[in-house]
Each structure stands twice: as structure tokens, then as C-alpha cells.
Amino acid sequence: MQKAGVEVRAAAGGSILRIRNDAPDGTFTKLGREAVREAECGNGVVIEHPEQWETQYCHLAAGSVLVKLGDKVELGQPIGRVGLSGLTEYPHLHFTVRHNGVVVDPFAYGVRPESCQGGQSLWLTALRSKLEYQERAILNAGFTTGPVTMELIEDGSAERQMPSASSMAIVAFVRAIGLKAGDAQWLVIKDPLENVIAETRSAPLQANKAQFMLFAGKKRPPGGWERGSYKATYVVERDGQVVLRKDLELML
Structure with a gap:
């Protein structure tokens, strides 16, 4: 996945709030957890969206981040590539959504903490079938x-x-x-x-x-x-x- 150059794209339009682009790939697998302490996300991007929403994209490839602080990005705009930086054993994107500073589930927004059902999907309708959870x-x-x-x-x-x-x-x-x-x-x-x-x-x-x-x-x-x-x-x-x-x- 990493060597194939899989693009990471903005989930929604907004402004670039934070970035890191200089963490080496594979540090955790080679040197262990201490080597990535306080840098578990690895290379990443945080996008600020209207109405107190944020999205965060972690474990991007070293040197692949395409945006700068303060840049405006649009829905679907490439912002980097999948990598192996930070606290990860294999290339993948760790994607986080926050609202008012609180992490929320984009597949079940608004669901009560004690419940396993309900909530609202934040994904575009056309994407929902492609984003169904794969256990393996x-x-x-x-x-x-x-x-x-x-x-x-x-x-x-x-x-x-x-x-x-x-x-x-x-x-x-x-x-x-x-x-x-x-x-x-x-x-x-x-x-x-x-x-x-x-x-x-x-x-x-x-x-x-x-x-x-x-x-x-x-x-x-x-x-x-x-x-x-x-x-x-x-x-x-x-x-x-x-x-x-x-x-x-x-x-x-």
C-alpha cells in the first residue's frame, strides 16, 4: 500500500490547522514504542472545518504531505500518501473526526456511549457501501x-x-x-x-x-x-x- 503511493484525500473542505511531515517510516517496527513516544500519529494533517469540526489523518508517508499550515483545501483534495510513520505495524490511514474537541464516530455520530446501535453516518451516501467494515x-x-x-x-x-x-x-x-x-x-x-x-x-x-x-x-x-x-x-x-x-x- 505504501509503495503503491495510495493517496489520502481531504474528507471535507477546510483549513490546514496542523501538520507533521518529517517522521521516518517504519520507526516503531524497527525501534519500538519508545522511539515514537509523543509522536504516535507520525506524519499527519489536521483540517479545521466549519462549525467546530476537525478531521485528522495519521501515519502518512515521510515527505508526502502536500499542504502547508493555513492552506485551504477542498473535499477530495490530495493531502498526502499512506505511510508507515508513527505507532503502526503496517501501512494504513488512521482517520479521526472531532466535533467541539470530542472524538466522534463518523459511522454512528450521536450514538449513546452505552449503545451499540443507532447514530447517523457522516459519510456521503455514495461512499457508504464502499466503507463498510471489513473484519479481515x-x-x-x-x-x-x-x-x-x-x-x-x-x-x-x-x-x-x-x-x-x-x-x-x-x-x-x-x-x-x-x-x-x-x-x-x-x-x-x-x-x-x-x-x-x-x-x-x-x-x-x-x-x-x-x-x-x-x-x-x-x-x-x-x-x-x-x-x-x-x-x-x-x-x-x-x-x-x-x-x-x-x-x-x-x-x-
Whole structure:
């Protein structure tokens, strides 16, 4: 997500109230919580809107902020890019809405604190279906030519090393977020003849996971790779039901 340059846009028109644009990406994952103390938001933007509304955008990429203090912005105007700065383990946007200085839920504005239902959505009607909550999601998935680490995924190296007929290995990888305790995962690769050539299964998770990486791979056989379509399937199961799935294909 970070290397793809995903834009962050203003949720509504207003004036730029605060910014930070010099926090390095990946500090928390490399150095720990103390390294981002009092800078948990990382690179960010706060926009002041009419009638005492504010929106805040955190974890933007280092050097990506496009606005300055006092700038006027319009609805949908790009203000930066998704990054890995501040207190975060994976690239994403932490979005906050405040009214009269109090944090509110843009999906259920006005709901009583003790209630789990009701409230009013602040999102445009056309966007509401696209913003429905996803309990689990896949951030990265693909084929590569060797062992996969989170660092290789973050810098885009894993996805750039696409296997070819001469590659010494074929590896499929997936990085998922929002997995829950009890989720079980498996990843399998099949060759053009539908033979399983690699498989990885994980035991049910003992705790919720902000992110989880799984990969499976096969070294090149002595006779070389069979030409044709190699397919990988990633599945998350819970209580015998498939709750997340991703299919990948590689042509050799």
C-alpha cells in the first residue's frame, strides 16, 4: 500500500490547522514504542472545518504531505500518501473526526456511549457501501523467487521478483490484517497439472493479530518447471467456514 503511493484525500473542505511531515517510516517496527513516544500519529494533517469540526489523518508517508499550515483545501483534495510513520505495524490511514474537541464516530455520530446501535453516518451516501467494515483483509499477495520477510514486502521487493521459467524457486506469499483468535490459515500452490507442489498450514491463532504473513514455496525440480499456469490459493477458515480467500495465478 505504501509503495503503491495510495493517496489520502481531504474528507471535507477546510483549513490546514496542523501538520507533521518529517517522521521516518517504519520507526516503531524497527525501534519500538519508545522511539515514537509523543509522536504516535507520525506524519499527519489536521483540517479545521466549519462549525467546530476537525478531521485528522495519521501515519502518512515521510515527505508526502502536500499542504502547508493555513492552506485551504477542498473535499477530495490530495493531502498526502499512506505511510508507515508513527505507532503502526503496517501501512494504513488512521482517520479521526472531532466535533467541539470530542472524538466522534463518523459511522454512528450521536450514538449513546452505552449503545451499540443507532447514530447517523457522516459519510456521503455514495461512499457508504464502499466503507463498510471489513473484519479481515489482505494487504499484499503475490509470487516471488525466494524467502519472504516483512521488510521485503514493505519495500516492494517481494512483488517485483516475479518468478520466470529459469527461477530457482517459486514462492507464494500473503500478508493479511485483522485476523482473529481461532482463525486457521492455509496456502497451497498447484502446478499446471493440478499437483500440489507446496503447502503451508498454520494452527488456529491463539490471539488476535494486527497482521500475519504466510508463504509457501518450492525449489526448481531437476527437470525444470512445467510450462503453464501455476495457481496459489490462500484461505482463512473459522469454525469450518471460509471467511477470507485469495486466488493467485502465475504463467510460466
